[in-house]
Amino acid sequence: MQRKLLALSLLASAALLIGCAHTHSHGHSHANAGLLNARCPMQPACNQKLATTTDFQGGKVGFCCGGCLAEWNTLDDAQRAERLAAVKKQE
Numbered sequence: 001m002q003r004k005l006l007a008l009s010l011l012a013s014a015a016l017l018i019g020c021a022h023t024h025s026h027g028h029s030h031a032n033a034g035l036l037n038a039r040c041p042m043q044p045a046c047n048q049k050l051a052t053t054t055d056f057q058g059g060k061v062g063f064c065c066g067g068c069l070a071e072w073n074t075l076d077d078a079q080r081a082e083r084l085a086a087v088k089k090q091e
């Protein structure tokens, strides 16, 4: 049980390191316009600009980096919808 917890926290910090280590130098302030989500669905806590997008259920979903998009591609649609719901833009 402790081992599992440790593995989980290691995974989480690794994801944060990979996801947050990059900085985006381009400064357009409306980069997220037209997307379904306001934050990266794979790393909502990271709060990076959404630098890459993919089509999902007739809309566009943004991700902070290609790593998150690759992770997204390993999920099934139910998991994607769940992730997306957590970061969806408030209208």
Ligand SMILES: [Zn+2]
Residues within 6 Å of the ligand: 018, 019, 020, 040, 043, 063, 064, 065, 066, 067, 068, 069
């Ligand atoms: Zn990312």
